[in-house]
Amino acid sequence: MLYDQVVEATQAIQQHTEVKPALAIILGSGLGDLANEIRDAVAIPYSEIPHFAQSTVVGHAGRLLIGTLSGVPVVAMQGRFHFYEGHPVHLTTLPVRVMRLLGAETLIVSNAAGGVNPAYLPGHFMLLRDHIYMPGLAGGSPLVGPHDERLGERFPAVGKAYDAELRALAHEVADRYPEITLHEGVYTMVAGPSYETPAELAFLRTIGTDAVGMSTAPEVVVARQVGMRVLGISLITNSATGSEAAEVNHAEVLSTADAVRTKFANLVMGIVERIGAQ
Numbered sequence: 001m002l003y004d005q006v007v008e009a010t011q012a013i014q015q016h017t018e019v020k021p022a023l024a025i026i027l028g029s030g031l032g033d034l035a036n037e038i039r040d041a042v043a044i045p046y047s048e049i050p051h052f053a054q055s056t057v058v059g060h061a062g063r064l065l066i067g068t069l070s071g072v073p074v075v076a077m078q079g080r081f082h083f084y085e086g087h088p089v090h091l092t093t094l095p096v097r098v099m100r101l102l103g104a105e106t107l108i109v110s111n112a113a114g115g116v117n118p119a120y121l122p123g124h125f126m127l128l129r130d131h132i133y134m135p136g137l138a139g140g141s142p143l144v145g146p147h148d149e150r151l152g153e154r155f156p157a158v159g160k161a162y163d164a165e166l167r168a169l170a171h172e173v174a175d176r177y178p179e180i181t182l183h184e185g186v187y188t189m190v191a192g193p194s195y196e197t198p199a200e201l202a203f204l205r206t207i208g209t210d211a212v213g214m215s216t217a218p219e220v221v222v223a224r225q226v227g228m229r230v231l232g233i234s235l236i237t238n239s240a241t242g243s244e245a246a247e248v249n250h251a252e253v254l255s256t257a258d259a260v261r262t263k264f265a266n267l268v269m270g271i272v273e274r275i276g277a278q
């Protein structure tokens with residue numbers, strides 16, 4: 001049973017630390033550096049946590065960190081699981097359930113994404129206001145399967161998934177850094193791992209996409225099922241309007257992420273500090 005797996009993973013993690021995290025963070029492609037800012041961190045490789053998958057993507061370390069960030073007890077995933085790695089989708093989101101059971105009531109989830117909106121340029125950030133979960137709409141939701149009351153509601157609402165108060169707070173923090181451009185918009189999750197064709201990008205733009213990526217929506221759906229407040233942040237790593245002369249590649253995604261790591265760390269640490277003060 002999924003619930004038993006969540007409990008076993010949680011108990012295994014609790015053997016390593018007495019810290020009860022209030023906040024969970026998922027670090028996206030190339031954004032794992034923020035983990036260095038976590039004080040007194042206990043790092044647990046995913047291989048040592050029962051029922052956790054292994055992350056297989058370059059640019060994604062595979063470990064859980066528990067410690068203190070900006071004075072707030074946190075649990076952070078340095079590296080996440082993607083559907084395109086071949087993991088069943090309910091296992092890609094198992095860590096969200098575990099982080100909730102560890103005590104986290106809020107989730108900050110980050111990702112690298114392509115800028116479908118032509119004004120969303122590489123190096124800019126975008127707060128998720130809403131998402132379009134393409135695989136989820138087509139039957140690929142992590143909530144598909146027999147229902148277990150202990151996991152949350154059968155039919156959770158996700159209309160207000162991205163907490164408006166947390167978004168306002170994030171904008172206030174970003175305003176302190178003139179070098180940070182922070183948009184707000186709609187994130188569309190595609191399954192990947194191939195990047196999109198120009199025709200697909202034209203379609204995504206037509207349906208209201210501002211940024212496209214291969215993660216996050218499943219984690220957010222589960223976070224809402226377990227009652228977490230969610231803040232989603234995309235780093236725009238490449239333009240994805242469909243009229244780019246050069247084709248996107250993973251190295252470009254990682255090099256943009258590397259170039260903005262200090263901005264990302266400042267933004268997230270500022271947000272965490274404010275959440276801690278609430």
Ligand code: HPA
Nearest residue numbers: 112113114212213214240
């Ligand atoms: N498409 C999908 N996923 C991505 C992209 C993209 O252009 N950039 C970073 N992740």
